[in-house]
Amino acid sequence: MPTSPRSVSPLPLDALWQTSTLVWVLLAGEGLAVVLSLAPGVNVDRLVYFGLTSMMVQWVSLLTLAGLYVLRRLLAPLTLHQLAYVALALLVLNTWLVAGAAWYLLGDLWPMTDGSWQALFLRLTVIVLTVGLLGLAAFQNHWRGRLHAVRAKQSELQALQARIRPHFLFNTLNTGAALVHQRPEEAERLLLDLADLFRAALAGPRQILLEDELSLVRRYLEIESLRFGDRLRINWQQPRELPPVTVPALSVQPLVENAIRHGIEHLPGGGDVEVTVTTTVDTVVLRISNPVPRSGPAVPGHQVGLNASQVRIEALTGGRGSVQTQLQGSRFIATVRLPLNTAG
The missing domain is CATH 3.30.565.10 (Histidine kinase-like ATPase, C-terminal domain)
Structure with a gap:
């Protein structure tokens, strides 16, 4: 009798390439941009601030997903916790890259609420770490639920x-x-x-x-x-x-x-x-x-x-x-x- 092909188990990163996941990432980015533009202390046109913030958030999200996709073969052997650390590091790195590109291209044209670019970088880092940790916690719960469904x-x-x-x-x-x-x-x-x-x-x-x-x-x-x-x-x-x-x-x-x-x-x-x-x-x-x-x-x-x-x-x-x-x-x-x- 012929031997059977090896069955393939689902991987955590596979869930990121699903259409529903991509849509939710984009919607979550828009939600974050809305919250930031409505936050107290914004002394500029909130609609302009929302548009620029939305663009930055979406670039960070898409670049992070693209980085994980490019590195998927190298990341495949990692555990779920190790993948979480890598994803968080990519998220912070892409935030710095996008913010740096915005500072280089826009300079003083960026509607600053208060403080300097250094303060903005620090604020963005804290926001990204907070949102990233919450997102990773939600993803880990989703993945555990998916594993339970697969086992069932x-x-x-x-x-x-x-x-x-x-x-x-x-x-x-x-x-x-x-x-x-x-x-x-x-x-x-x-x-x-x-x-x-x-x-x-x-x-x-x-x-x-x-x-x-x-x-x-x-x-x-x-x-x-x-x-x-x-x-x-x-x-x-x-x-x-x-x-x-x-x-x-x-x-x-x-x-x-x-x-x-x-x-x-x-x-x-x-x-x-x-x-x-x-x-x-x-x-x-x-x-x-x-x-x-x-x-x-x-x-x-x-x-x-x-x-x-x-x-x-x-x-x-x-x-x-x-x-x-x-x-x-x-x-x-x-x-x-x-x-x-x-x-x-």
Whole structure:
């Protein structure tokens, strides 16, 4: 069996490049500029003072974020507290640089409230240290909350995996037992396929290439084809080469299992299971289609496999991937969408 790509844990700096974080940084900068322009002791035009202060604050904020982004590879091994010290140092340094540039370019044109440029530098340093420490405290609380959410999601995924393993193994063993009694000459082929499937099921939560997951699906369908015979017809369509996108192990196989358990198994004449894989510029689309009894999708079951596939794919892709189901005429269709930038 192929080895799975290494999973990547989230890093504290990753949260800074999100659109919501950038918007909040800009809004917080504008809020600080408003507070400073409305503070007592401003004896100049407050609107002009606000505009210049806003420009300075935004330059300091953007330069600090840019510095952290440029140094992200060097900062990656640091702890959260070490990152906080580095970010605070960059914030103070950029404040001095922007204030120095303003003093050099504007000179006496800058609307001084009182005192000299030296006093302004000192006041700006105290303000930046105060605001920076408050911002870092807020960011640390946000990051701890995010880590708790990630751990909770990991626990949920592990619980789902623990539920799907016995569900999958029980159904597969039933298939094997039925086949051994009916067609013992196929037993060796069955055991080899079962060995691969068991190995994947018992390996625990991990990521594998979509190509390897589809290989497991083929093994499962081979086992079911031996049991159902002519009642099961498989129509498989996929491109010659699949992009190296990753999926959680045993996330597609339960969808194919549902197509047989709740579709083919309850049709006296059987039917065809269609597995179609198509690719676009940025997405891989996998469709699994099966006929259903006239009364609708028979035996709804506990939907363990479907729920686990949906939650695990959404977690792996950060919500950009999806598992959707629909009843279209007399066929039940499960559609899996995977963004290509989840490649390992």
